[in-house]
Amino acid sequence: MTTVKDEKQGSILNKVLDALKNIFAPNLVALSAAGILQGFTILLHTFGLIQEGRAEYIILETISGAVFYFLPVLLAYSAAKVFNTNQVLAACVALFMLHPTTSPT
Incomplete structure (x- = not known):
C-alpha cells in the first residue's frame, strides 16, 4: 500500500530522473x-x-x-531546452565559464 507521501516523492524523483535523462541523452x-x-x-x-x-x-x-572540453556548453544547451529557457544564453554562460581569463589557473 502506497501513501500519498510515497507517490509525491516518486513523482518528484521521476521528474528529476527524466530531466537528467533529457539533458544527457542528446549528448551521448x-x-x-x-x-x-x-x-x-x-x-x-x-x-x-x-x-x-x-x-x-x-x-x-x-x-x-x-x-x-566543451561538454559544459553542450549540457547547458540541453538543460536550457529541458527547462524551457533561452538555449543560446545558456551556452554563452557556459562559454564564459570556459574562457581562459575567467578559469582559475
Missing part, C-alpha cells in the same frame, strides 16, 4: 564518438602509424578532445 552520441575517436587515435599512435606532434595526431586529438 557526441560523447561516444569522441571516446571511440580517442581510442582510435591511441591505437594508431601505439602501433606507430601516426607520431605525436604530427598534423594527423594533433587533428585527431583536437577533434576528439573538443567534445569533452
Whole structure:
C-alpha cells in the first residue's frame, strides 16, 4: 500500500530522473564518438602509424578532445531546452565559464 507521501516523492524523483535523462541523452552520441575517436587515435599512435606532434595526431586529438572540453556548453544547451529557457544564453554562460581569463589557473 502506497501513501500519498510515497507517490509525491516518486513523482518528484521521476521528474528529476527524466530531466537528467533529457539533458544527457542528446549528448551521448557526441560523447561516444569522441571516446571511440580517442581510442582510435591511441591505437594508431601505439602501433606507430601516426607520431605525436604530427598534423594527423594533433587533428585527431583536437577533434576528439573538443567534445569533452566543451561538454559544459553542450549540457547547458540541453538543460536550457529541458527547462524551457533561452538555449543560446545558456551556452554563452557556459562559454564564459570556459574562457581562459575567467578559469582559475
